[in-house]
Amino acid sequence: SYRLSSPVKLTPVTEHDLAHFSKFLQPSSIISTLSPNPSSQDELAPYNSDWMGRYKGHSTTVLKPKTTQEVSEILKWCNAKRIGVVPQGGNTGLVGGSVPVNDEIVLSLSNLNKVRSFDPVSGILVADAGCILESLTDYVAPHNHIMPIDLGAKGSCQIGGNVATNAGGLRLLRYGSLHGTVLGLEVVLPDGTILDQLTTLRKDNTGYDLKQLFIGAEGTLGVITAVSILTPPAPQASNNVILALPSFDNVLPLYQTVKRHLSEILSAFEFIDRTAYDLAVKHGQGRALSEDDVEGAECFVLVETSGGRREHDEEKLSDLLELLLSADKPLVNTGVLSQSPAQFSSIWALREGVTEAVSKEGKAYKYDISVPLSSFKEVVDNTREHLRSKGLLHDKAVKFVLGYGHVGDGNLHLNVCADAYLPEIQDALEPYIYEVVSKYRGSISAEHGIGAMKTHALPYSKSATSIELMKKIKHIFDPQGIMNPGKVLE
Numbered sequence: 001s002y003r004l005s006s007p008v009k010l011t012p013v014t015e016h017d018l019a020h021f022s023k024f025l026q027p028s029s030i031i032s033t034l035s036p037n038p039s040s041q042d043e044l045a046p047y048n049s050d051w052m053g054r055y056k057g058h059s060t061t062v063l064k065p066k067t068t069q070e071v072s073e074i075l076k077w078c079n080a081k082r083i084g085v086v087p088q089g090g091n092t093g094l095v096g097g098s099v100p101v102n103d104e105i106v107l108s109l110s111n112l113n114k115v116r117s118f119d120p121v122s123g124i125l126v127a128d129a130g131c132i133l134e135s136l137t138d139y140v141a142p143h144n145h146i147m148p149i150d151l152g153a154k155g156s157c158q159i160g161g162n163v164a165t166n167a168g169g170l171r172l173l174r175y176g177s178l179h180g181t182v183l184g185l186e187v188v189l190p191d192g193t194i195l196d197q198l199t200t201l202r203k204d205n206t207g208y209d210l211k212q213l214f215i216g217a218e219g220t221l222g223v224i225t226a227v228s229i230l231t232p233p234a235p236q237a238s239n240n241v242i243l244a245l246p247s248f249d250n251v252l253p254l255y256q257t258v259k260r261h262l263s264e265i266l267s268a269f270e271f272i273d274r275t276a277y278d279l280a281v282k283h284g285q286g287r288a289l290s291e292d293d294v295e296g297a298e299c300f301v302l303v304e305t306s307g308g309r310r311e312h313d314e315e316k317l318s319d320l321l322e323l324l325l326s327a328d329k330p331l332v333n334t335g336v337l338s339q340s341p342a343q344f345s346s347i348w349a350l351r352e353g354v355t356e357a358v359s360k361e362g363k364a365y366k367y368d369i370s371v372p373l374s375s376f377k378e379v380v381d382n383t384r385e386h387l388r389s390k391g392l393l394h395d396k397a398v399k400f401v402l403g404y405g406h407v408g409d410g411n412l413h414l415n416v417c418a419d420a421y422l423p424e425i426q427d428a429l430e431p432y433i434y435e436v437v438s439k440y441r442g443s444i445s446a447e448h449g450i451g452a453m454k455t456h457a458l459p460y461s462k463s464a465t466s467i468e469l470m471k472k473i474k475h476i477f478d479p480q481g482i483m484n485p486g487k488v489l490e
């Protein structure tokens with residue numbers, strides 16, 4: 001796995017610190033090998049390892065506060081003692097941001113998991129940061145609302161983690177980013193101060209919008225303890241179709257046609273290449289299309305519609321399919337329209353399940369990049385050829401190079417699936433991929449963040465002036481450098 005080092009001099013947590021935490025935390029909120037009743041390494045292990053099993057920390061202590069006040073007490077103490085703190089949500093992050101680089105305390109938000117309020121008229125939901133995304137979706141569903149964000153990790157990721165990473169996901173095309181849908185935050189600053197910006201106002205132009213700094217800060221500026229977020233009304237009807245394309249070259253013209261034809265009801269336009277599709281099917285994500293349907297397909301596109309009238313939307317979608325298939329030079333070989341809620345989910349699972357499929361297949365190197373849409377295939381193919389030229393494309397090293405992602409957002413997920421994490425693969429991939437991204441003036445992180453993985457690569461996407469300003473902002477909020485050390489900034 002990855003070797004990391006923390007740049008700031010921090011102090012390890014001791015028995016003395018634990019005795020202090022025990023004064024205000026319940027025993028069940030402390031997992032530590034240092035406590036009088038020591039926890040086992042097995043209990044700590046899940047908090048020290050990330051979702052991919054790539055990043056490993058050495059924390060001796062996990063604290064699971066139940067209130068904002070408890071979070072404040074913890075940070076106040078850690079700030080005074082210079083103990084590093086890693087906020088951890090569902091631990092589904094893909095850039096190593098949620099695990100310690102050394103022996104920092106893990107501050108898990110999972111016990112802060114209550115909905116504080118929901119206004120069915122405005123659709124504004126106020127929830128503790130540790131609420132699981134899917135449980136919030138379930139909470140607002142009876143009120144005919146949905147969360148403005150959705151992603152494959154919905155069953156484990158927390159709303160606080162989503163906000164801290166500024167996660168994009170599958171609904172961004174329709175509802176925009178969390179920078180727009182988050183209306184307010186409650187944040188505990190590193191010195192324990194509670195910053196209450198938990199407003200439920202749609203409009204509030206009163207100077208600097210401080211909450212925006214915490215959206216996407218990956219826990220480096222403070223701990224988010226609650227989120228106020230605008231939930232849209234649930235669409236009356238949702239449909240989807242999976243389209244099989246003979247060539248990647250058809251993706252862009254298809255996107256234009258689909259946008260023009262479906263206009264306001266288009267809610268997702270997602271792409272998976274053939275390798276991604278085959279892996280998803282191999283590992284049981286969604287139901288495979290028939291042999292005939294996939295024959296000759298180089299890639300697939302999932303189109304979702306969400307609108308106000310079922311008959312109208314279905315008619316539009318089937319008209320589109322007919323138009324696509326009857327063209328002189330059809331852009332698609334075939335399309336499978338969902339006919340039931342189960343089929344709707346199954347089509348989505350083919351796309352959402354790629355990440356899980358890759359993890360089942362092997363060890364994943366993930367590059368979450370923004371590059372021009374027209375270059376998606378070239379970037380994937382060139383990376384594969386690059387690895388081949390280094391003699392690394394075989395069963396004992398790299399098994400698959402695949403591409404998928406959010407076409408509508410210009411965001412390609414380039415995944416390299418290997419037998420094991422090996423230094424020679426790492427060296428072949430970096431800086432190679434970052435240089436490619438930089439050549440396109442793209443972003444080295446479209447939606448997953450910088451975490452521990454890309455701190456060294458930040459200059460490929462940000463100017464020296466921007467990085468300098470980021471460091472100054474970090475210093476204002478966290479002069480002791482206790483918050484998530486070694487993440488985002490080197």
Ligand code: FAD
Nearest residue numbers: 089090091092093097152158160161164167168169219224
């Ligand atoms: P964690 O992984 O626990 O933490 C992530 C970062 O946020 C860390 O730096 C952590 O320190 C910080 N953090 C967590 N909680 C807080 C808090 N309360 N206050 C301050 N800092 C905090 N991402 C996308 O953008 N789009 C996708 O479509 C997408 N799909 C995914 C699918 C799968 C199967 C998986 C495994 C991951 C996916 N991700 C996706 C990655 C994504 O970043 C996370 O799933 C999610 O947003 C992180 O939430 P979490 O609660 O798991 O946070």
Ligand code: 2HG
Nearest residue numbers: 152352355366405413415
């Ligand atoms: C997705 O869009 C996620 O499925 C995960 O952002 C991407 O695993 C990945 O690389």
Ligand code: ZN
Nearest residue numbers: 169406413447
């Ligand atoms: Zn994504």
